[in-house]
Amino acid sequence: MIDDATVDALFAAAAAARAQAYAPYSRFAVGAALVTPEGAIHAGCNVENAAYPVGSCAEAGAISAMVAGGGHRIAAILVLGGGDALCTPCGACRQRLREFAAENATVLVAGPEGVRRSFTLGELLPASFGPDVLDAAGGAR
Numbered sequence: 001m002i003d004d005a006t007v008d009a010l011f012a013a014a015a016a017a018r019a020q021a022y023a024p025y026s027r028f029a030v031g032a033a034l035v036t037p038e039g040a041i042h043a044g045c046n047v048e049n050a051a052y053p054v055g056s057c058a059e060a061g062a063i064s065a066m067v068a069g070g071g072h073r074i075a076a077i078l079v080l081g082g083g084d085a086l087c088t089p090c091g092a093c094r095q096r097l098r099e100f101a102a103e104n105a106t107v108l109v110a111g112p113e114g115v116r117r118s119f120t121l122g123e124l125l126p127a128s129f130g131p132d133v134l135d136a137a138g139g140a141r
């Protein structure tokens with residue numbers, strides 16, 4: 001579980017990043033902020049591209065910021081999008097999170113008004129394939 005102060009800090013960081021989103025094609029701005037087990041917060045926004053598939057998600061930006069800052073584990077992430085529907089991480093980002101987060105990591109889905117719902121990564125990506133699977137194979141092919 002993450003405490004209220006951390007949720008507030010994640011929301012503020014995600015909102016600040018979302019304000020910088022580059023989303024001229026979808027017009028759907030997203031911000032994400034994650035916290036490491038050490039308490040460091042890293043944020044990202046979506047960055048689209050005229051070549052549409054080249055665009056990147058807010059979660060990917062937050063993960064890149066974490067790795068560039070020396071972090072390697074995600075305790076929780078908050079994703080902030082607009083509209084009435086839940087802005088849950090896309091399938092590719094669920095897998096990106098899996099690389100650095102345990103199945104019990106918290107994924108908070110928020111709208112501009114605040115947190116809407118809380119998931120675990122395992123709920124969003126059940127029976128997942130992660131680094132531990134390769135570890136268990138011991139280098140076998």
Ligand code: THU
Binds near residue numbers: 030057079
């Ligand atoms: N997007 C994210 O950045 N994160 C999500 O969790 C869902 C979708 C972005 C990708 C694209 O720039 C825009 O939202 C519309 O799909």
